[in-house]
Amino acid sequence: MPELPEVETVRDGLERHVVGRTVRAVEVRRPYSVRRHLAGPDDLAGRLAGRTLTAAARRGKFLWLPLDHPGAAGVPPDDALLAHLGMSGQLLVRGTADDVEQGGAHTHLRVRLLLDDGGALDFVDQRTFGHLSVVDLLPTPDARPGGAGSALPLVPAPVAHIARDLLDPAVDREAVARAIRRRRTQIKRAVLDQGVVSGVGNIYADEGLWRARVHPATPTADLDQATALRVLDGVAGVMTDALAQGGTSFDALYVNVNGASGYFDRSLAVYGQAGEPCPRCGTPVVREPFMNRSSHFCPVCQPAPAG
DNA sequence: CATAGAACCTGTATGC
DNA sequence: TGCATACAGGTTCTAT
Numbered sequence A: 001m002p003e004l005p006e007v008e009t010v011r012d013g014l015e016r017h018v019v020g021r022t023v024r025a026v027e028v029r030r031p032y033s034v035r036r037h038l039a040g041p042d043d044l045a046g047r048l049a050g051r052t053l054t055a056a057a058r059r060g061k062f063l064w065l066p067l068d069h070p071g072a073a074g075v076p077p078d079d080a081l082l083a084h085l086g087m088s089g090q091l092l093v094r095g096t097a098d099d100v101e102q103g104g105a106h107t108h109l110r111v112r113l114l115l116d117d118g119g120a121l122d123f124v125d126q127r128t129f130g131h132l133s134v135v136d137l138l139p140t141p142d143a144r145p146g147g148a149g150s151a152l153p154l155v156p157a158p159v160a161h162i163a164r165d166l167l168d169p170a171v172d173r174e175a176v177a178r179a180i181r182r183r184r185t186q187i188k189r190a191v192l193d194q195g196v197v198s199g200v201g202n203i204y205a206d207e208g209l210w211r212a213r214v215h216p217a218t219p220t221a222d223l224d225q226a227t228a229l230r231v232l233d234g235v236a237g238v239m240t241d242a243l244a245q246g247g248t249s250f251d252a253l254y255v256n257v258n259g260a261s262g263y264f265d266r267s268l269a270v271y272g273q274a275g276e277p278c279p280r281c282g283t284p285v286v287r288e289p290f291m292n293r294s295s296h297f298c299p300v301c302q303p304a305p306a307g
Numbered sequence B: 001c002a003t004a005g006a007a008c009c010t011g012t013a014t015g016c
Numbered sequence C: 001t002g003c004a005t006a007c008a009g010g011t012t013c014t015a016t
Helices: A004-017 A041-048 A099-102 A173-182 A185-190 A202-212 A225-244
Strands: A023-028 A057-061 A062-067 A078-086 A089-093 A111-115 A120-125 A131-139 A154-155 A287-290 A293-297
Touching: A004 A057, A004 A062, A004 A089, A004 A225, A041 A131, A062 A131, A078 A089, A089 A099, A099 A111, A099 A120, A154 A287, A173 A185, A173 A225, A185 A202, A185 A225, A202 A225, A202 A293
Parallel strands: none
Antiparallel strands: A023 A111, A057 A062, A062 A078, A078 A131, A089 A120, A111 A120, A131 A154, A287 A293
């Protein structure tokens, strides 16, 4: 469910409400939710107990909370609590004893970090596509020439193959546009490929392509540089607008770190708007199957590619 | 290596 | 009411 604006909203909330606090204990209620932590739930709990969360970072839809060094001597590997929200994940901060008590009864509570100040950080996830793990941070070159930087960014090993996202100050949009045009696929598939550019999901792909007036099935080989950049600008623009409003939300499935829903869904032009008039030309929006999901577009503003 | 499709899990909405 | 099917915002693994 959450795409970049939602995950960034959560990251911002964690930065302001959780960073600096220390984990006292961990409850793993659903081992499947920590399946990516190969050493198992007990190891995860052991590596978190007593550690202080020192920052909140993000790339694309992955977010992580770097941990302090317990021993302080020597140079232990940097590590972090890594989270992916999947389709339905939430990270909820419980501040008071009452909040902790009530949150503990939540049907979809999967993992709980009890904090030493009496609060808790809850990982709630209905569909369980999301996951938590504790992983090493490694200096990592960009998977693709999507951005240039003097120093290598420190990212979790499982994030090494994820390209920079469009809100990353170091992203190189011209290079991303060239990478897209090098692919031999359809534009929507390329925009959704997290190894090309990260953070984009089904909603913002459809909305960005509508803004750019490009049909989702357009072959990438047919795009000139200016058109590819227009798509990136469209996607970045809609994500920036969504972020300003705290992310998109359809229902109680998504809430930000404090439990407040976003409301960007009220300004979606085509996503979920099948049959409704295109805000630009009035033509009914079309929905068609795409990779076990749907694509939404205006058949007039976004003409289908020839053939 | 690049690309397309299946698989992973839970829940709601819809139709018969 | 009961049951089957479609669909949901993502990523990884496997096959080609």
